[in-house]
Amino acid sequence: xxENLKNCWSVVTRNWTVYRKDFIANIxxxxxxxxxxxxxxxxxxxxxxxxxxxxxxxxxxxxxLVASTALFxxxxxxxxxxxxxxxxxxxxxxxxxxxxxxxxxILGEYIWNFLKGAMMASxxxxxxLCFGLAPAWWSVFPAALLGGVIALPCAALGLLASSxxxxxxxxxxxxxxLIAPIFYLSGVFFPLTPMPEAFRWAVLISPFTHGVxxxxxxxxxxxxWESVIVHGGALVAFSLALGLxxxxxxxxxxxx
Amino acid sequence: MSPILRAHQVKxxxxxxxALRGVDLEVKRGECVGLLGPNGAGKSTFINVTYGxxxxxxGELEVFGLDPSKNSSQIKARLGVVPQxxxxxxxxxxIENMRIFARFVxxxxxxxxxxxxxxxxxxxxxxxxxxxxxxLSGGMKRRLAxxxxxxxxxxxxxxxxxxxxxxxxxxxxLWQRVHDLRRxxxxxxxxxxxxxxxxxxxxxxxxxxxxxxxxxNTPRALIEKHxxxxxxxxxxxxGFANQLRGAVPSDWHVYRQQDxxxxxxxxxxxxxxxxxxxxxxxLQMRPANLEDVYLKLTGEELSQND
Numbered sequence: 001x002x003e004n005l006k007n008c009w010s011v012v013t014r015n016w017t018v019y020r021k022d023f024i025a026n027i028x029x030x031x032x033x034x035x036x037x038x039x040x041x042x043x044x045x046x047x048x049x050x051x052x053x054x055x056x057x058x059x060x061x062x063x064x065l066v067a068s069t070a071l072f073x074x075x076x077x078x079x080x081x082x083x084x085x086x087x088x089x090x091x092x093x094x095x096x097x098x099x100x101x102x103x104x105x106i107l108g109e110y111i112w113n114f115l116k117g118a119m120m121a122s123x124x125x126x127x128x129l130c131f132g133l134a135p136a137w138w139s140v141f142p143a144a145l146l147g148g149v150i151a152l153p154c155a156a157l158g159l160l161a162s163s164x165x166x167x168x169x170x171x172x173x174x175x176x177x178l179i180a181p182i183f184y185l186s187g188v189f190f191p192l193t194p195m196p197e198a199f200r201w202a203v204l205i206s207p208f209t210h211g212v213x214x215x216x217x218x219x220x221x222x223x224x225w226e227s228v229i230v231h232g233g234a235l236v237a238f239s240l241a242l243g244l245x246x247x248x249x250x251x252x253x254x255x256x
Numbered sequence: 257m258s259p260i261l262r263a264h265q266v267k268x269x270x271x272x273x274x275a276l277r278g279v280d281l282e283v284k285r286g287e288c289v290g291l292l293g294p295n296g297a298g299k300s301t302f303i304n305v306t307y308g309x310x311x312x313x314x315g316e317l318e319v320f321g322l323d324p325s326k327n328s329s330q331i332k333a334r335l336g337v338v339p340q341x342x343x344x345x346x347x348x349x350x351i352e353n354m355r356i357f358a359r360f361v362x363x364x365x366x367x368x369x370x371x372x373x374x375x376x377x378x379x380x381x382x383x384x385x386x387x388x389x390x391x392l393s394g395g396m397k398r399r400l401a402x403x404x405x406x407x408x409x410x411x412x413x414x415x416x417x418x419x420x421x422x423x424x425x426x427x428x429x430l431w432q433r434v435h436d437l438r439r440x441x442x443x444x445x446x447x448x449x450x451x452x453x454x455x456x457x458x459x460x461x462x463x464x465x466x467x468x469x470x471x472x473n474t475p476r477a478l479i480e481k482h483x484x485x486x487x488x489x490x491x492x493x494x495g496f497a498n499q500l501r502g503a504v505p506s507d508w509h510v511y512r513q514q515d516x517x518x519x520x521x522x523x524x525x526x527x528x529x530x531x532x533x534x535x536x537x538x539l540q541m542r543p544a545n546l547e548d549v550y551l552k553l554t555g556e557e558l559s560q561n562d
Contacts, residue, residue, distance in 0.1 A: 003329075006362075007360075010356075010359045010360050013356065013359060014345075014356045014359075014360075017348065017352060017356060018345060018347050018348060021347050021348065022347070089343070089345070089346065090339075090341050090343035091343065091345065093309070093339060093341065093343045094339065094343035094344070094357075094404075095360060096308075096309050097307065097309070097332065097336070097337035097339060097405070098332055098357070098360035098361050098408075099329040099330075099332045099333045099360070099361065099362065100329075100360055101328065101329055255308065255309060255310065255311060256270070256304075256309075256310045256311070
């Protein structure tokens, strides 16, 4: 067991070592994207919007942006990032000559996505805190944890995509038809409650909706055990189901 | 003593394609075994199957007495691989790359650093310690792949075309190191297209063609069996070849090798006399070597997979 974890952790360390090399370039989109959305939608569009669920539009957007950061970080890392490591850089080919197994590589990638999601979510929460858009300094910690948990099913989508695409350009299709809808329709930009019932049920198929809901409740002091169990449970269930499926497919590609 | 590697009727298919059609092989401790064969003969497939990078479809296989499809981790802890692609992390420096790998093979930082230093010196790369991988030449990257394979001080070294595409100087250095490692008691399994080097280095040569072992033995025994004697090489057309065939004694051989014609005789003197008496000028006259054996056993035509 310890050997197992140690090997998974080596995979994480490898990714971190490479990531750290270009830290500023790697981390800047994380801050750039949410700030752009905050300015254009929060400040710009928000001027025409009175109040959303009892708060300013900026305050409504804030938690969704933290969740979105986890979504994008993990999806891109596990699609383009993973695929490049697997195909063009042969990183795993080299790893597989060492005692590390294919299963440990995949588990290591999930741990890496969890940590990266957590890191980015806490970064954006800190950023929002500067503008009074996050509840309190300590909220960085639960936001980080939740960011990591959101990253898991989203990474699973990316890894699954990696196991299906025939070339790197096909990720664009996955983005347009899967990730973009998930992002735009999960309650980040508008409250789901006034939407038709069919719509509200449909978006629950996306793990991201559950993550956004939890993040909003965290930011708005509305968290309840019930909601943590329901939405957290959904995130865990999606992670396990998609994660196991992706692992099965990728193992067969790593070890032929 | 039980063999390091024992393969019995090992098979591997990819869909309809049978890459290995029943390979039997034993490698003893301290032996250096060369796998020769045309591209697509199954050399790399066999190598991948031995350390669990690929799962066999049939047959029995034991490495260190363990089954690679079940215990690949334990097996890989005791061997080092130089894969066909270097697969180094381009963004990192030499030392960063090696430290990451040292971690993969279970070395602590304190154990790893002196070991890396020592191996970089051994492979004449100590001056490149802090250079980024992308600044290294092809030969340097290959040497670094050797450093990586040696980090864990493995008992078995698996080298998949270690010298392909390198300049002669680097090639010599690498073969010298392989020779040295063999002297230090490492067991070596190597694939290559360099017949001369394989002949000099390997205790045993295994020739693969279309997923089967065609023959195996010491280089000398293979030459004695399949192509004994001396060879003269000539340029010429089909008519010239027919003249040769008519002129040589019946126990000599005339055959085509790429765009040249070869005459093989059991003795050097008779071959020299033959050329003198027929006023023939050969391009080259030499003892028969492994390349003659190889071309004879794998067919002079390119195999269908090329």
